[in-house]
Amino acid sequence: MIQIFGMKNCNDTKKAIRFFKDRKINVQFINLKEKEISKGELKSITKTFDIEELLDREGKEFKKRNLEYYVFDTLELLMESPELFKTPILREKDRVSLGYQPEIWKEWIK
Template sequence: MNLQIFGTKKCKDSKKAQLYFQERRISFQFINLAEKEMSKGELRAILGGAITLDTLIDTESKVYVDKNLKYMVYDKEETLLANPLLFKTPIVRDGKRATVGYVPEIWKIWIDETKK
């Protein structure tokens, strides 16, 4: 597994995701979105399947409210890349597969697949 966890240090679900993998002794790279923006390539690798730009936007975030995005027409990809705190977190990525939010039931499947 080549795991990346995108989140923030203040996000409870990001902390829970890190703890989930630490308890299972699975190494991961934590990317703090408060300090480092996601690259366009990373974003494109996450998109696909059930994950869309709409899925990634945290409509309850301070950034979403402050920028009044509910009532605006905007380029979702560019806005996410320019405002990393607009992402719903945690985003857990293993290669081309990814999840948004705390979803240990899917991560367990990933772990079980690597053991085969």
């Protein structure tokens, strides 16, 4: 089962869901505004991506909070404010992708 972590208003998350729906592949969508990433899920994601890579420094929320001028613990910040995650985050068994990556996903579903 492919898990998609994201937010309903994120265009890349919508495109990821549509990518699998168009191929008749069921996914589990986890809306980060409603349910946080568990410590276990985050641990498996950070085996592939460093915690710093998960922070969306280009996103509206990061800029709105002027976070570029602050020193913070990235893990703590992401757990408190999931809207700061770079999305979508996809997990399938031990594989993880970050952002809109259709070429990677095509390999997963071969």
